[in-house]
Amino acid sequence: MAPARSTGCLSGALCWQLLLTLSILTFACDACKTVTLHVPSKLDAEKFIGRVNLKECFKSANLIHSSDPDFQILEDGSIYTTNAILLSSEKRTFTILLSNTENQEEKTIPVLLEHQTKILKQRHSQEKVLRRAKRRWAPIPCSVPENSLGPFPLFLQQIQSDTAQNYTIYYSIRGPGVDKEPLNLFYVERDTGNLFCTRPVDREEYESFELVAFATTPDGYTPEYPLTLVIRIEDENDNYPIFTETTYTFKVSENCRVGTTVGQVCATDKDEPDTLHTRLRYSIIEQLPASPTLFFMHPTTGVITTTSSQLDRELMDKYQLKIKVQDMDGQYFGLHTTSNCVINIEDANDHLPTFTRSSYVASVEENRIDVEILRIAVEDKDLINTANWRANFTILKGNENGNFKIVTDPKTNEGILCVVKPLNYEEKQQMTLQIGVVNEAPYVGSARSAMNTATVTVNVENQDEGPECSPAVQTIRIKENSPVRTKVNGYKAYDPETSSSGDIRYKKLSDPEGWVTVDENSGSIVILRSLDREAETIRNGIYNITILASDKDGRTCTGTLGIVLEDVNDNGPFIPQSRVIICKSTMASAEIVAVDPDEPIHGPPFDFALDGVSDPDVFRMWRLTKINDTAARLSYQNDPQFGQYTVPVRVTDRLGQSRITQLDVVLCDCITVNDCDIRASPIGGNGGVILGTWAILAILLGIALLFCILFTLVCGATGTAKKPKVFPDDLAQQNLIVSNTEAPGDDKVYSTSGFTTHTMGGSAQGICGTMGSGVKNGGQETIEMVKGGHQTLESCQGAGHHHTLESCRGGGQHTLDSCRGGQVETDHCKYTCSEWYSYTQPRLGEKVRLCNQDDSHAHAQDYVLTYKYEGRGSAAGSVGCCSERQEEDGLEFLDHLEPKFRTLAETCMKR
Secondary structure (H helix, E strand, O other): OHHHHHHHHHHHHHHHHHHHHHHHHHHHHHEOOOEEEEEOOEEOOOOEEEEOOHHHOOOOOOEEEEOOOOEEEOOOOEEEEOOOEEOOOOEEEEEEEEEEOOOOEEEEEEEEEEEHHHHHHHHHHOHHHHHHOOOOOOOOOEEEEOOOOOOOOEEEEEOOOHHHHOOOOEEEEEOEOOOEOOOOOEEEOOOOOEEEEOOOOOOOOOOEEEEEEEEEOOOOOOOOOOEEEEEEEEOOOOOOOEEOOOEEEEEEEOOOOOOOEEEEOOEEOOOOOOOHHHOOEEEEEEEEOOOOOOEEEOOOOOEEEEOOOOOOOOOOOEEEEEEEEEOHHHOOOOOEEEEEEEEEEEOOOOOOOEEOOOEEEEEEEOOOOOEEEEEEOEEOOOOOOOOOOOEEEEEEEOOOOOOEEEEEOOOOOOEEEEEOOOOOOOOOOEEEEEEEEEEOOOOOOOOOOOOEEEEEEEEEEOOOOOOEOOOOEEEEEEEOOOOOOOEEOOOOOEEOOOOEOOOOEEEEEEOOOOOEEEOOOOOOEEEOOOOOOOOOOOEOOEEEEEEEEEOOOOOEEEEEEEEEEEOOOOOOOEOOOOEEEEEOOOOOEEEEEOEOOOOHHHOOOOEEEEOOOOOOHHHHHEEEEEOOOOEEEEEEOOOOOOEEEEEEEEEEOOOOOEEEEEEEEEEEOOOOHHHOOOOOOOOOOOOOOOOOHHHHHHHHHHHHHHHHHHHHHHHHHHHHHHOOOOOOOOHHHHOOOOOEEOOOOOOOOOOOOOOOOEOOOOOOOOOOOEEOOOEEEOOEEEOOEEOOOOOOOOOOEEOOEEOOEEOOOOOOOEEOOOOOOOOOOOHHHOOOHHHHHHHHHHHHHHHHHHOOOOOOOOOOOOOOOOOOOOOOOOOOOOOOHHHHHOOOOOOHHHHOOOHHHHHHHHHHHHO
């Protein structure tokens, strides 16, 4: 039995062991790692006691329950007390049940609550065992609950070094909370390494502390490196969320769409971010007025939107909301605060202005202007003194002539109807206007018609008025050569009441030329003087006079009578230019233009002709050539002398009316008309010359100058006869380079036509050679002498025969090359200065003028050219246009040189 009993006991023991093992395995499969929380013996309601990492046990849970109703677990694993608890024993346990309804899975997490005093005793009792065990010199995670209730000092953790097995180790700490602010918050026991907190800590002030721990031997040896300890302050939901403003004010337009954003509110929470302590929820607690509910607040963003499109400012222009924000994601035990929100409803133009009446009647006297005749009132429910309320009136019909104007009174919003153009009772006694009204702002309602209309009847009242001058300007037509005392119809006014002119009296107010008189009873005009269409007071062929018309009561009106003067061919064409200047050096003719004061029908084309009744020589000296219908060309012929001439020109219009114009034609020795300086007085028909004072003085001075030149030449010739010399070969280089240098100036133009060579003759001895023309070289005028044994001097024509001068080689020829015993005839080439001047000047001018002129009297392209100095002159002379028409003129002018050549001549004679 004993063995049997022994066997039964053994079997029973094995069964209990198997059941215990199975239960342990089952519990291990269904339960997660036990979580131990160290709490004080007394816990208040809604007190945070710790946090469990739920994801390590169960990835996703739809339902979280606590087996103990005194504790509540949130989604993030935070454990809060629901009631005030007093731990009667040192330990208390409960489980957290996690379930997923979709997968039908469940797991539990055991939670062990230990009293802190028991933990301290156990750790002190195990101190010796811990010293014998091998420890690592490494940080242990540590945290302190915010605003902890103690008891203090509150044990946090123990730090130990492995070297404590071989040495006596003293522990110490430094850092914020120890020897830095806040001072003495933490301390460590020197021998044990136990770390304690001395008082509660506010996380919003200090989120964490970083301490440095030291392990040293009594003699100061440091066997370990300093250890960094991070103590985190666990957040407690001890701060209320606060709105950023005590009162929010928003505005939204009436009749806006559903979902229109009104505004957004915002709140802050000083607790730890990204936790339930700072997860805020917004809501509307109350709305005033309460019905209907028109606004919605988004719980997480705080954005307020509309829930209805029936916001009507005319019914309610302002709403007040009481709003709330709560942390802990809106849980009932979360902290919350409230604020106010005012929403103003903005006005929209959803009401049309309407007339208080559909029709109006007004009256006004005729001929009155700028007078108010009616005020039209309107009603508008929109906000006063805004664009949605202010009215704009318009005259839709009946104001085609612009007699009326309607404006808005800015204070009363009434329409003011005014007359701006006089009304005429005789034309229309009643007028009907259609008035429309709209707002300044566009209408946003849904009415079919956006304009309200009304009818205004305006009665025109008759007024006793004077005569009416209508039209104000009346015209009549009269020929300008009408005889004196001719009577024609004049200005007509009438009485608008009777439409008659019987009782009207007329009076002339203005008549610039005094040409007419006005009949008092009929208004007819009588011509007093001959009418001239070409008078200065005529404008566009119309002569205006002013007429005053009056009735028997003395009322008057003023009108204008325009007399249209019909043109008569009573004016002959004439030439307005009385003086014509012709520069003989550059011009062969001048244009003359004729005008006719008459109408074009009596004007051009004109015929131009010379009138030789008083002076037959006019046809011999002048010639007219027609250019066009109004112009002709006057040209001279038979080479008249310089001076002023009177040329009568007759101009005839197309109808034979003619007029003679005495033209003063001046033939002048000039290049341009502006340079003309008349040297002689006008030449009459007898050809006599009348010299002025300055002309006589100039002649006397010229004669004196000629005597000086002749005296110098005689003296120079005598000296040369006594000491004859022959020109050396370098004569041109040694003697004839003398020039007058006057600094750089304008280019000068020299003509080489007419005179290609120059020579000087003497009574005793001549100079053989040819002198070329003047050459301009950089502002220096130079005369060169060309060497040669057989050179001919042409164009020296005098006394009826031709002289040829060659070198002293020919038998029967006269030579001027150091012939001491010979006689040379030079008397034939000697003329006085005045004869030389009068002979050369006209021919030189004539040759210049006639050089290669074409039919239009234009000169050839090489007429006048500017040349640069290129060396010695050529015996061949010029190759220009004028060289083809050279004549064999005499060389007698060489005996009467101008002053600038006298120095050259004297030098040549002395050598």
